[in-house]
Amino acid sequence: MNACTGDEARSTAEAVARRSYGKLVAFVAARSRDLAAAEDALSEAFASALQSWPQNGCPTNPEAWLLTVARRKLIDMARREHGSELVDADLERVARVATPADEDIPDRRLALMFACAHPAIEAGIRAPLILQTILGLDAATIASAFLMSPTAMGKRLVRAKGKIREAAIPFCIPEREELPGRLDAVLAAIYAAFSEGWSDAAGTDLSRRDLTSEAFFLARLVSEMLPGEPEAIGLLALMLHAEARRSARRSEDGEYVPLAEQDPLRWNAQMIDEAEALLVRASAFGVTGRYQLEAAVQSAHVYRCRTGHANWEAVLQIYDGLFTMTRSPVVAINRALALAELYDAHAGLEAMPDHGGDGRLAEYQPYWAARAELLAKAGAHEEAGQAYEVAIGLERDPAVRRFLERRRLGVLLQGMRRNAYR
Amino acid sequence: MQYLLMAYVDEAGWPKLSQSEQQQGIAAYAAYGEALRTSGVMKGSNRLQPSSVSTTVRNTNGKPQVLDGPYVDSKEQLGGYFLIDVPDLDAALSWASRCPAVNHGVVEVRPIWGM
Numbered sequence: 001m002n003a004c005t006g007d008e009a010r011s012t013a014e015a016v017a018r019r020s021y022g023k024l025v026a027f028v029a030a031r032s033r034d035l036a037a038a039e040d041a042l043s044e045a046f047a048s049a050l051q052s053w054p055q056n057g058c059p060t061n062p063e064a065w066l067l068t069v070a071r072r073k074l075i076d077m078a079r080r081e082h083g084s085e086l087v088d089a090d091l092e093r094v095a096r097v098a099t100p101a102d103e104d105i106p107d108r109r110l111a112l113m114f115a116c117a118h119p120a121i122e123a124g125i126r127a128p129l130i131l132q133t134i135l136g137l138d139a140a141t142i143a144s145a146f147l148m149s150p151t152a153m154g155k156r157l158v159r160a161k162g163k164i165r166e167a168a169i170p171f172c173i174p175e176r177e178e179l180p181g182r183l184d185a186v187l188a189a190i191y192a193a194f195s196e197g198w199s200d201a202a203g204t205d206l207s208r209r210d211l212t213s214e215a216f217f218l219a220r221l222v223s224e225m226l227p228g229e230p231e232a233i234g235l236l237a238l239m240l241h242a243e244a245r246r247s248a249r250r251s252e253d254g255e256y257v258p259l260a261e262q263d264p265l266r267w268n269a270q271m272i273d274e275a276e277a278l279l280v281r282a283s284a285f286g287v288t289g290r291y292q293l294e295a296a297v298q299s300a301h302v303y304r305c306r307t308g309h310a311n312w313e314a315v316l317q318i319y320d321g322l323f324t325m326t327r328s329p330v331v332a333i334n335r336a337l338a339l340a341e342l343y344d345a346h347a348g349l350e351a352m353p354d355h356g357g358d359g360r361l362a363e364y365q366p367y368w369a370a371r372a373e374l375l376a377k378a379g380a381h382e383e384a385g386q387a388y389e390v391a392i393g394l395e396r397d398p399a400v401r402r403f404l405e406r407r408r409l410g411v412l413l414q415g416m417r418r419n420a421y422r
Numbered sequence: 423m424q425y426l427l428m429a430y431v432d433e434a435g436w437p438k439l440s441q442s443e444q445q446q447g448i449a450a451y452a453a454y455g456e457a458l459r460t461s462g463v464m465k466g467s468n469r470l471q472p473s474s475v476s477t478t479v480r481n482t483n484g485k486p487q488v489l490d491g492p493y494v495d496s497k498e499q500l501g502g503y504f505l506i507d508v509p510d511l512d513a514a515l516s517w518a519s520r521c522p523a524v525n526h527g528v529v530e531v532r533p534i535w536g537m
Contacts, residue, residue, distance in 0.1 A: 118511075120511060120515070166533055167511045167531075167533045168423045168509075168510045168511050168533060169510065169511045169512075170509070170510040170511065170512050170513075172512075
């Protein structure tokens with residue numbers, strides 16, 4: 001044991017929490033099958049660490065320490081549930097959560113991810129469940145990433161964990177023939193985690209930046225453990241393309257810079273090279289998919305911005321393929337923007353999905369920003385101004401809000417000038 | 423873990439089968455039961471009489487009320503069950519997928535409430 005001050009203990013515990021949370025939850029839950037209990041026991045163990053480590057020193061193996069305490073908490077929890085007498089099933093369950101003798105805790109995260117993505121779990125909750133159990137995200141954060149109310153999200157997460165426990169869904173990597181379907185949900189969750197981290201453009205929010213690196217860790221883990229799955233490779237390529245442009249999204253004074261105005265020299269060339277190589281590797285399998293196509297769109301954007309050669313026809317083709325595959329309104333918005341580049345703003349506006357048919361679309365900032373952009377190009381300044389206003393109202397990032405505000409003032413000025421000359 | 427595999431089938435289908443088809447059907451269920459027993463997972467099984475001979479009982483205002491017919495009036499009715507003991511849900515689903523009932527109905531897999 002090393003003596004350490006309160007601050008040091010706190011930061012060690014927090015670092016362990018961030019690094020090991022998912023691993024420890026996966027290890028405990030894989031044995032006990034009780035995710036909710038594993039999460040409770042570990043959060044209590046982390047709380048004990050914050051109390052004990054400043055007084056007694058940080059343990060040499062913090063993960064083993066936390067696991068031992070968590071195991072004790074599991075026994076306490078079983079006692080509370082069944083009175084002082086532990087039933088056999090409880091004892092057996094707790095016994096299986098013993099710390100491995102070599103102190104090297106095996107990584108069961110992939111198995112946990114597949115348990116969460118089991119076909120017996122409601123489809124819409126699989127990705128949020130993986131985010132909560134592997135990355136320790138709270139229900140409110142996940143709810144906002146998935147456009148869902150926090151209360152509803154919380155209830156559905158609890159229900160899914162109950163089903164894993166009561167129906168005894170196994171923690172294992174599925175057989176070959178079952179793998180592709182189950183993998184979809186796993187990849188969707190990793191991408192959702194990445195998107196949540198990527199939305200912190202300034203990189204000031206430490207927990208969100210960790211989310212990005214966790215997502216990369218999970219994407220690399222899955223593509224390494226399942227090297228025959230082109231979509232796993234495609235997802236990693238897509239994430240690398242996006243990450244390569246992270247810092248170029250902000251100017252030196254912290255203002256938002258849209259893709260068309262970014263300096264390609266500020267992109268991470270190494271990440272782009274890796275993404276391109278991965279795309280080639282994935283395409284060799286001859287099986288296309290959503291993530292490979294989305295990565296191909298990013299690849300086309302990089303080519304256009306670097307060379308100045310307009311390639312909107314190619315971009316539109318990829319979006320056509322993506323839309324046929326996913327029917328996603330988000331894809332429809334991007335497809336409409338590509339149409340506007342290739343033809344004109346009216347073509348884009350006509351192809352925009354209708355927010356009346358989908359309530360979530362009406363609350364989706366990029367929908368309103370895209371609509372405003374197209375309306376402004378079409379010369380409908382007043383309508384564009386209104387759409388920008390809705391987009392600003394829906395945006396949580398101040399830099400993007402300021403950018404949209406500048407655009408809004410721009411179109412309003414244009415509209416006023418036009419009226420003055422009439 | 424014990425699971426109850428409940429076979430919900432269209433009762434109107436059985437009488438329409440020819441005698442040899444009915445024999446094939448009985449043989450398929452017999453083979454399935456035998457496979458469950460040989461693997462040591464079988465805990466119990468029964469075929470049920472059709473829901474037309476079913477009766478429901480409930481207490482209404484302190485008085486038991488007895489009604490003719492099944493609880494849920496639907497085309498597919500519980501026609502039989504298998505109680506099995508397997509390690510986890512995947513093993514239970516794997517057995518359910520082999521049950522002859524999935525070809526002419528649906529099999530619901532429910533974990534038994536462990537005491």
